[in-house]
Amino acid sequence: MSSSERGKRQKQRKVLLMGRSGAGKSSMRSIIFSNYVAKDVRRLGATVDVEHSNIKFMGNLMLNLWDCGGQDAFVESYLTNQRSHVFTSVAVLIFVFDISSSEPAADLLSFASTIRALHEFSPNSKVFVLFHKMDLIPSVEQKTTVFRDRAAEVRNTCEAEGFVPGQVDFSATSIWDQSLYRAWTQVIYFLVPNAATIEAMLQKLADILDAKELFLYERTTCLIVTHVSRGPENPYPDRFERLSSILKSHKHSMAKHTGVMASEVSFAEMQIKTGAFMFFITRLTENTNIAVVMPSNEGAFNVARINVQLARKEFAHLDIVEKKGKEVQRVPKEDLEALSD
Amino acid sequence: APNPLPPMRRKANPRFVFMGMRRCGKSSVQKVVVQKLPPADSLYLEPTYKVEHATMHGSFLHFESAEIPTQLPVLSPSYDHASIFSNIGAVIWIIDSQDEYFSSISELLRTAVFLAKNYPSINLDVFIHKTDGLSEEYKYDTFREVRQRVQDELSDVGYGHRSISYYQTSIFDHSIFEAMSKVVQKLLPQLPSLETLLTKLCATCRIQKAYLFDTVSKIYIATDASPTLLKDYEVCSDYVDVIVDIKQLYGWQEQVGAPSTSPPQQQEQQEEDEQRQNSSDAGLIGESIVTYDKTGDGYMFAREVNDSLSLICIMGKGSSVEKRVLIDYNVDVFVDAVVKIFQV
Ligand SMILES: Nc1nc2c(ncn2[C@@H]2O[C@H](COP(=O)(O)OP(=O)(O)OP(=O)(O)O)[C@@H](O)[C@H]2O)c(=O)[nH]1
Ligand SMILES: Nc1nc2c(ncn2[C@@H]2O[C@H](COP(=O)(O)OP(=O)(O)O)[C@@H](O)[C@H]2O)c(=O)[nH]1
Ligand SMILES: [Mg+2]
Numbered sequence: 215m216s217s218s219e220r221g222k223r224q225k226q227r228k229v230l231l232m233g234r235s236g237a238g239k240s241s242m243r244s245i246i247f248s249n250y251v252a253k254d255v256r257r258l259g260a261t262v263d264v265e266h267s268n269i270k271f272m273g274n275l276m277l278n279l280w281d282c283g284g285q286d287a288f289v290e291s292y293l294t295n296q297r298s299h300v301f302t303s304v305a306v307l308i309f310v311f312d313i314s315s316s317e318p319a320a321d322l323l324s325f326a327s328t329i330r331a332l333h334e335f336s337p338n339s340k341v342f343v344l345f346h347k348m349d350l351i352p353s354v355e356q357k358t359t360v361f362r363d364r365a366a367e368v369r370n371t372c373e374a375e376g377f378v379p380g381q382v383d384f385s386a387t388s389i390w391d392q393s394l395y396r397a398w399t400q401v402i403y404f405l406v407p408n409a410a411t412i413e414a415m416l417q418k419l420a421d422i423l424d425a426k427e428l429f430l431y432e433r434t435t436c437l438i439v440t441h442v443s444r445g446p447e448n449p450y451p452d453r454f455e456r457l458s459s460i461l462k463s464h465k466h467s468m469a470k471h472t473g474v475m476a477s478e479v480s481f482a483e484m485q486i487k488t489g490a491f492m493f494f495i496t497r498l499t500e501n502t503n504i505a506v507v508m509p510s511n512e513g514a515f516n517v518a519r520i521n522v523q524l525a526r527k528e529f530a531h532l533d534i535v536e537k538k539g540k541e542v543q544r545v546p547k548e549d550l551e552a553l554s555d
Numbered sequence: 556a557p558n559p560l561p562p563m564r565r566k567a568n569p570r571f572v573f574m575g576m577r578r579c580g581k582s583s584v585q586k587v588v589v590q591k592l593p594p595a596d597s598l599y600l601e602p603t604y605k606v607e608h609a610t611m612h613g614s615f616l617h618f619e620s621a622e623i624p625t626q627l628p629v630l631s632p633s634y635d636h637a638s639i640f641s642n643i644g645a646v647i648w649i650i651d652s653q654d655e656y657f658s659s660i661s662e663l664l665r666t667a668v669f670l671a672k673n674y675p676s677i678n679l680d681v682f683i684h685k686t687d688g689l690s691e692e693y694k695y696d697t698f699r700e701v702r703q704r705v706q707d708e709l710s711d712v713g714y715g716h717r718s719i720s721y722y723q724t725s726i727f728d729h730s731i732f733e734a735m736s737k738v739v740q741k742l743l744p745q746l747p748s749l750e751t752l753l754t755k756l757c758a759t760c761r762i763q764k765a766y767l768f769d770t771v772s773k774i775y776i777a778t779d780a781s782p783t784l785l786k787d788y789e790v791c792s793d794y795v796d797v798i799v800d801i802k803q804l805y806g807w808q809e810q811v812g813a814p815s816t817s818p819p820q821q822q823e824q825q826e827e828d829e830q831r832q833n834s835s836d837a838g839l840i841g842e843s844i845v846t847y848d849k850t851g852d853g854y855m856f857a858r859e860v861n862d863s864l865s866l867i868c869i870m871g872k873g874s875s876v877e878k879r880v881l882i883d884y885n886v887d888v889f890v891d892a893v894v895k896i897f898q899v
Binding site for chain 1: 595599727786787789790793794796797798800801802803804805806807808841842843844845846847854869
């Protein structure tokens, strides 16, 4: 193995996306990473073997996503002859359950054998369990009970296989609303290696700008990497997944209007000014945009825009420090486009 | 019985009824357009057996609409049809284009003749509906066939002069809102002056396309005289969403008596929030701009006329940031003129 390859491997964070066939894995991957919209996913076929995608986030986070086709024959092979190949050096397993599945018992069995293999090769990995297609359950009460019951069941299985409670997280998701972004934002936040450093820098910037909130998001996925807030608490705790979803839709909308691919669309700046607050979004680093929310004051707003431009250098510096001594591995753009036409 | 409204409001507020055969999509359209039901939820709608009224809250236009269940014999002489038709501006007839539509056409003809005889001032608009998932060719053929048959048969019975407008619609895309916009515009006496103002604004500021939106309903009440494309409407309508959504997330104000820390999920709560947010806007009229990468050209521009009316523009080439002063000045002039027209 050449040194650059080793460098690459160290920076990459391996994420397994697993679950039985038809659970919705490729659907969510295509929406988050390949600019699909929810109604496009009907065009997807069953995944054959494993499909890889790479995506670079802030600093040294390179996500290496393995979308593992869930048909029984493939799963059988992951668990046997490919066992160590698949389950070695896993940072995160995202396991997707179809909440409307007609074979819940078989789903749970498949989950149990998957995490057994995971525990064997990557005992310190984190597991995110997604109960998916929640849109198919009509009432809020039913959603709550179903989620609670299924989570209890899966939690028991995890403990039986040797995972401690803090290692496993549960989310209810659907491609039809922002719950998908909520779940994936949690995954990203868990994976960002230098979150504390970035947060400290953002905090400093927020103080200088006297901003109410700053958040940083990756441009392709619109997933929010991290945020800092100042002042009174915002009454919308779900605002970040909502913002991801709003920004992603806006991107699709601009793409449709201008006739270019969604991955090519990016604005230089978006501003919103009202009597209650002022807001702008602009580029911060190679892969991320920053959004600034501040009190309504035209002068302060203009100063803030300049200060963010100046801060770019510092954040770029953060990227470079991370890369020092290692060869920078670029993700070919085609990787993200491969699925989108 | 429908609430009788004081005469002033009746004149100013567009009122219409939805009619059509069973399962053609009347409830879905009314709920999606007027009550903001997510389109996918229309799958769970129950059949309607009595006249259902709907009012748009917080909107500039205060639309009022009603759904007439198919089995209600509203055209029969014994029925008190005045209770349905006496104050409305338009009848919207919905035809399910994915279903057999000949019976719908004959009912539509009966209704058209009835209206021509009894309520000649009411507009008749036909939605050729559920066009999602149909091929362009099929859509176009169906559209032509329906229009041709209705016009031919109306001529045969001596009502060929009556003008009916036709639209292709689906609740799963923007087409339903574009069609509703055109239905509503025909009921607005202010339309010609608004169009003139918008056309002038576009010419002076190199704006490619400008819409005056009813912010809450996302129905546009006027646009400039240049050709109207669905894709321009779409991008502007989506942009309204972006602004409204972000305003909701950050436009809240600290309240005396502690803000609720749980996410407001109930509709009522959301309305309350909107009001709270609107009242705080007094100081500055909201505006928003999106600029392109590289060129620095403006892409989209939005400016609130008041709490419920917004100007949304797609900028043309060369509408760069340096021209902002010119744009701001002319938009101010425009906004003043609109305010005068409506005396808002
Ligand atoms: N109702 C609903 N359907 C969904 C959702 N997500 C995915 N689907 C549907 O589920 C089906 C299967 O989706 P895929 O993403 O191909 O499933 P997969 O897990 O990748 O399957 P394999 O590749 O065979 O393992 C598709 O028809 C999707 O339209 C959801 O949130 N709600
Ligand atoms: N594909 C499609 N289905 C629609 C559309 N509008 C309504 N529907 C469906 O048509 C069915 C009947 O709708 P409903 O509004 O109850 O019809 P009503 O009896 O005329 O009130 C529902 O299942 C809707 O989901 C549309 O634009 N496209
Ligand atoms: Mg798949």
